[in-house]
Amino acid sequence: NAVSRGFDPARCNLVKGPTVVNQLPNGYVQVAVEYLCAGDPYAPGPTFVLNRYHKSSDTQSNTWYHPNGYQLQGPLGSLYTYAAAGTTPLYLCQVRGDHFTSTDVNCEGQQYVTRLGWLYTTQPDGVATVPLLRCLRNENRQIFDSIQSNCEGQIRGGVLGYTLA
Structure with missing residues (x-):
């Protein structure tokens, strides 16, 4: 989401996760991650x-x-x-x-x-x-x-x- 709003991906760092949020019946899992981006995005x-x-x-x-x-x-x-x-x-x-x-x-x-x-x-x-x-x-x-x-x-x-x- 941050990159799509203009933040430089090189200035985004993983701060949380991956965390399992859902176990699917087929054995796959859904995970969540949280990134924090520094600097000003393109406006x-x-x-x-x-x-x-x-x-x-x-x-x-x-x-x-x-x-x-x-x-x-x-x-x-x-x-x-x-x-x-x-x-x-x-x-x-x-x-x-x-x-x-x-x-x-x-x-x-x-x-x-x-x-x-x-x-x-x-x-x-x-x-x-x-x-x-x-x-x-x-x-x-x-x-x-x-x-x-x-x-x-x-x-x-x-x-x-x-x-x-």
Whole structure:
């Protein structure tokens, strides 16, 4: 998936697996592997759609790919593929099994995964944008992003920036 989204295969390293995920009746097995790619991928256009994905224990916002085992929940706006005036990078980070986005390249002291693109730091004049909010689920303290002002009835953590509408 990463190579198909523009990452250099020479900069992708196996980080997990192979792990058997299914034993088939014919004796064959299905295995899973996980790769981590470094560097910036080739960007085919000026913007990426930031989508939100969910599985039982994690919600992830991502521009690069549809993570295996996650259900698409919908778009959160678009990010620039380059630094534009008034923008800052948005990063995908991870703490334990929970993914979150941050404008801090150091991921607030947690594990850096990749840069997703650039979003506005303040709402610009003459550009249609929506606020990207950091939210927290009441029941399990899971971090997720939302463009709904009430964080979908969960705990509102603040505005990360503004995505293109």
